[in-house]
Amino acid sequence: MSDAAARLAYxxxxxxxxxxxxxxDLGCGDGLLLARLMAEKGARGTGVELSQAGVQAxxxxxxxxxxxxxDQGLADYRDGSFDWVILNQTLQSLVNxxxxxxxxxRVGKSALVGFPNCGHWRARWHLLLTGHMPQxxxxxxxxxxxxxxRLLTIADFRSYCGERGINIVREVFLTDxxxxxxxxxxxxxxxxxxxxxxxxxEGRPRQRP
Amino acid sequence: MQPRSVGIVxxxxxxxxxxxxxxxxxxxEKIGPITVAYETYGTLNADRSNAILLCHALSGDAHAAGRxxxxxxxxxxxxxxVGPGKGFDTSKYFCICANVxxxxxxxxxxxxxxxxxxxxxxxxxxxxxxxxxxxVQRELMRHLGIERLMCVSGGSMGGMQALQWTVDxxxxxxxxxxxxxxAQQSSQGIAFDVVGRRAIMSDPKWRxxxxxAFGDPPLDGLALARMVAHxxxxxxxxxxxxxxxxxxxxxxxxxxFATEFQVESYLxxxxxxxxxxxxxxxxxxxxxxxxxxDLAASKGSxxxxxxxxxxxxxxxxxxxxxxxxxxxxxxxxxxxxxxxVDVSYCxxxxxxxxxxxxxxxxxxxxxxxxxxxxxxxxxxxx
Numbered sequence: 001m002s003d004a005a006a007r008l009a010y011x012x013x014x015x016x017x018x019x020x021x022x023x024x025d026l027g028c029g030d031g032l033l034l035a036r037l038m039a040e041k042g043a044r045g046t047g048v049e050l051s052q053a054g055v056q057a058x059x060x061x062x063x064x065x066x067x068x069x070x071d072q073g074l075a076d077y078r079d080g081s082f083d084w085v086i087l088n089q090t091l092q093s094l095v096n097x098x099x100x101x102x103x104x105x106r107v108g109k110s111a112l113v114g115f116p117n118c119g120h121w122r123a124r125w126h127l128l129l130t131g132h133m134p135q136x137x138x139x140x141x142x143x144x145x146x147x148x149x150r151l152l153t154i155a156d157f158r159s160y161c162g163e164r165g166i167n168i169v170r171e172v173f174l175t176d177x178x179x180x181x182x183x184x185x186x187x188x189x190x191x192x193x194x195x196x197x198x199x200x201x202e203g204r205p206r207q208r209p
Numbered sequence: 210m211q212p213r214s215v216g217i218v219x220x221x222x223x224x225x226x227x228x229x230x231x232x233x234x235x236x237x238e239k240i241g242p243i244t245v246a247y248e249t250y251g252t253l254n255a256d257r258s259n260a261i262l263l264c265h266a267l268s269g270d271a272h273a274a275g276r277x278x279x280x281x282x283x284x285x286x287x288x289x290x291v292g293p294g295k296g297f298d299t300s301k302y303f304c305i306c307a308n309v310x311x312x313x314x315x316x317x318x319x320x321x322x323x324x325x326x327x328x329x330x331x332x333x334x335x336x337x338x339x340x341x342x343x344x345v346q347r348e349l350m351r352h353l354g355i356e357r358l359m360c361v362s363g364g365s366m367g368g369m370q371a372l373q374w375t376v377d378x379x380x381x382x383x384x385x386x387x388x389x390x391x392a393q394q395s396s397q398g399i400a401f402d403v404v405g406r407r408a409i410m411s412d413p414k415w416r417x418x419x420x421x422a423f424g425d426p427p428l429d430g431l432a433l434a435r436m437v438a439h440x441x442x443x444x445x446x447x448x449x450x451x452x453x454x455x456x457x458x459x460x461x462x463x464x465x466f467a468t469e470f471q472v473e474s475y476l477x478x479x480x481x482x483x484x485x486x487x488x489x490x491x492x493x494x495x496x497x498x499x500x501x502x503d504l505a506a507s508k509g510s511x512x513x514x515x516x517x518x519x520x521x522x523x524x525x526x527x528x529x530x531x532x533x534x535x536x537x538x539x540x541x542x543x544x545x546x547x548x549x550v551d552v553s554y555c556x557x558x559x560x561x562x563x564x565x566x567x568x569x570x571x572x573x574x575x576x577x578x579x580x581x582x583x584x585x586x587x588x589x590x591x
Contacts, residue, residue, distance in 0.1 A: 046551070055555045056575055062583035064521070066542055066554040076546035 005176040006089070009114055009192055012172050013088065014040050016112065016196060021083035024048070024108065026070050026100070027090030031058030038063075043084075048074075071095045074103040080201035081107050088114040088194075092148035104199075105166065111197040117173075119153030119187040154187040157195060170196035213292045214284065215250040215275035215299050220315060222246050225348045232310075232344060235501075238335040242324075245349050246271045246315025247307035250291060251299035253355070258590045260355045261297055261581075262346060263287060263306040264363030264370035267438075267495050268487060270314030273306035274299075289570040296570075296577035301585070302359065307349055309342040309370075311495055313488035316345075320421060320488045332418035337494060339366070339502045343373045350381070359590055360581060361520075362386035364566035365533065366495070369502050372541070375520040376504060382520040384584045386577060389530050389566040391537035392511050392544070393503035398532060401441050402496040405434030409489045418490050431489040432480030439479045444529040444562030448472060511544040518545065521587075522552040523580040525573065527565035553580065 010033050017023060021043045025034045028047030031054070037043040047065040049055050058065040071094060074085075085108030087100065092115055094100050104111040123134035133143045141148065152160075154173070161168050173182055173190035182189040224242045226232040231241030248271045253260060263273050265286065274291035276284050285291070285306075293300040308316035311334070319334035326333075350358070361371040361382055368390025375385045394402075409415055412430025420426050443451075452472035456462075459469060468474050508514040522545055526538035535556050545552040557572050559565040566573075585591070 052555060052558055052572075055553070056572070056579075059523070059553055059555070059576055059583070060579040062579070062586060064551050064553045066546070066552060067556050068539075068554070076543040078547065081549065 002177055005174070005179075005192060008174055008176075008179040009088065009194060010036060012174065012194055013037075013086065013112060013114070016170070016172075016194075017041050017043060017084050020044070022081070023084045023086060024074075024077070024082045025086045025088070026074075026104070027087065027093070028058060028063075028065060029054045031061045031063045031065060033086070033088060034058070034063050035061045070100050073099055074107050077107040079106055080109055080199060082109065084108055084110050084112060085199075086112045086114075088112065089116070091115045092150045092152070094150060097150055101166075101197075105197060106200055109199045109201055110169065111199055112194065113157070113197065114192065114194040115152065115157070116148070117154050117187065117190050117193045118151045119155055120191050121188045124188075154190065154193045157193065161195075161197065167198040168195055169198050211284070213294045214288070215292050217279065218248050218250065218272070218275040218277060218285075220246050220248050220271055220277060222315060223349065223352055225345065225352060232341070232348075234335050234341045235338040236336050240317075240335055243310055243317045243345060244315070244321070245307050245310075245317075245345060246312075247305060247349060248272055248274075248285075249306075249353075250274050250304045251302055253303040253353075254591065257355055258357060258359060258588065259302045259585070260350075260353075260358050261302045261304045261360045261362065262350070262358050262374070263291065263297065263304055264342075264346070264361065264367035265306060265309065266363065266365035266367050267492075267499065268435075268483065269367070270312065271306050271308040271316070272314070273304070287567070289567070290574060290577070296574040297362070297581070298578060302581065305349075305353065305355075307346055309337075309495070309498075310345045311337045311342070311491060311498065313491035314486075318488070319418070319490035319494055329419075329421040331421065331490060334490070334494065336497055338498050339369045339373050340377060342498065343370055343377055346370070346374075347378055347381070356381065358382050359584060359588070360384045360386060362388065362577070363390075364388040365390055365563065366499050366502075368533075369499070372504060373502075375518045375522075376514060379517045379519050383588055384521040384523070384580070386523045386525065386580065387538075387541065388525040388573070389527055389533050389538075389563055390541075391533045392514075392541050393505060393537075394500050395534075395537065399500045401437060401532075402500050404437050405496055406493050408433035408437065409492060412489075415489060418493075420489070426484075427489045428481075428484040431484045431487065431492060432477075434489075434492055435483040435487075436476045436480040439476060441532045442562055442564045444531065444560055446529060446560040447562055447564075450560070451475075511540060512547040515541075515544045515548050515550065518548060518550050520550070521584060522550060523576065524552065524554045525566075525576065526554075526556050527559045527561065527563070527569065528556060529560050530563045530565060532563040 023045040126134040172194040173186035174192040176191040226241035231239040368387030409430035412427035415427040457474040505511040526535035
């Protein structure tokens with residue numbers, strides 16, 4: 001994913017997140033998105049990041065970040081303890097995506113999932129013509145060295161949610177690098193997909209104290 | 210003078226808990242007066258908001274940074290991290306380090322004279338806990354006119370004290386950095402301490418703890434305790450790299466019991482060096498305090514014990530530390546998360562084992578420096 005495309009996705013996310021939200025960013029990297037959310041939306045944020053370098057960089061931005069493996073789950077967080085749980089450009093590297101998504105819906109009132117769409121026409125064309133796995137801009141690696149082991153399309157994610165009764169609240173699709181937002185045929189035209197899902201606690205009657 | 214050094218520092222002494230205001234210990238016993246040896250680095254700002262308390266580990270002392278004399282061969286135990294421009298930046302912050310109660314480096318401990326008898330306490334010194342150490346430090350803060358600490362930090366047993374501070378005096382602590390530490394001493398940790406204590410107590414020169422008058426302390430027992438402990442501070446990889454199976458001063462096996470492996474020679478050296486500066490009874494008392502440490506014990510769970518904590522946390526662990534495992538640090542992080550405490554956690558990749566907290570300077574300097582800048586920014590500390 002190009003820097004420009006990443007920035008466009010960040011713009012979308014910053015736009016979506018409400019002012020003063022409590023945010024958990026899973027796979028927060030160097031914390032750039034969290035820092036923007038805090039600066040531009042007054043969010044109270046915390047991150048989880050696997051790499052030591054990412055944790056160092058995020059702490060250098062003044063953020064609170066816990067080094068850890070998302071695939072271990074989010075057991076320490078209470079139900080509905082965040083307004084937003086964000087999983088941006090990390091889904092494709094998870095070993096246990098279902099576990100993580102379930103946990104996101106448990107601890108977040110809203111969950112946001114952003115991932116590269118492998119249904120894009122260029123990826124399909126590439127596979128059809130060359131017989132090789134695509135290396136589109138958002139997937140810079142070859143099959144043997146990519147951390148992105150979960151390759152999925154917009155259609156895949158929609159049916160995943162449909163099968164599990166997960167409520168998709170919003171979808172935003174982006175083309176790279178021009179930042180167009182195709183509404184028709186997104187699975188063919190968008191490089192990046194951003195889904196907003198309703199957390200479990202939203203649909204449930206609030207527990208009395 | 211070394212660059213980025215605090216330079217020449219003087220250890221200060223103060224008598225606290227003058228009778229009748231003796232310190233009431235966890236054991237129920239009372240003790241006072243208590244002399245506390247401490248050092249300070251940097252300058253306390255006008256609103257007294259930039260104070261950082263550094264807590265030392267088992268064998269540490271009040272001398273964290275700089276040199277006490279021009280001729281000192283070595284600087285204080287945390288000199289790498291404490292100084293102008295260092296992790297604990299003494300050009301911005303006012304750092305304090307005090308020898309713990311029970312210690313033998315200037316604060317009252319078993320080798321100190323009991324004013325009632327005129328003789329050294331020996332084993333008549335009451336058993337102290339980590340919480341007792343913190344009570345004494347809190348009194349020292351009162352003496353220094355500091356009502357709020359910007360940060361409390363320390364490695365190993367120092368980290369235990371930092372944790373205890375956030376629980377016992379939550380309103381006084383803005384942030385805490387426990388390093389290579391745990392919320393409770395593990396069974397394995399207790400086991401090694403037990404071996405150390407037995408080594409000392411089975412030395413005939415220990416004489417039930419009353420060896421001070423004989424001028425012949427139980428050095429062999431203390432050295433042996435240190436040798437065992439020192440193994441737990443290293444890692445298999447660091448020992449393999451540092452010594453391997455190499456022999457010291459000889460080419461082939463001597464088929465005798467002289468010191469022959471490099472690792473053997475190293476441990477002997479460490480053991481003997483330790484006896485030159487440390488008191489055997491203090492070793493018993495401090496390891497006992499560590500063994501008693503269990504933050505969760507009185508509250509049922511660690512999360513419950515940390516309920517009142519308001520301090521922002523940076524928890525640091527090292528991948529190869531097998532005395533205080535990263536898993537133990539993650540337990541602290543989990544319990545803090547449950548309580549919605551602002552916490553950061555970094556597991557530094559290192560082969561140095563538990564000793565990494567003193568050796569992995571670069572990574573920690575950045576982490577701690579940046580973390581403290583954040584705390585200072587949030588609270589308008591200048």
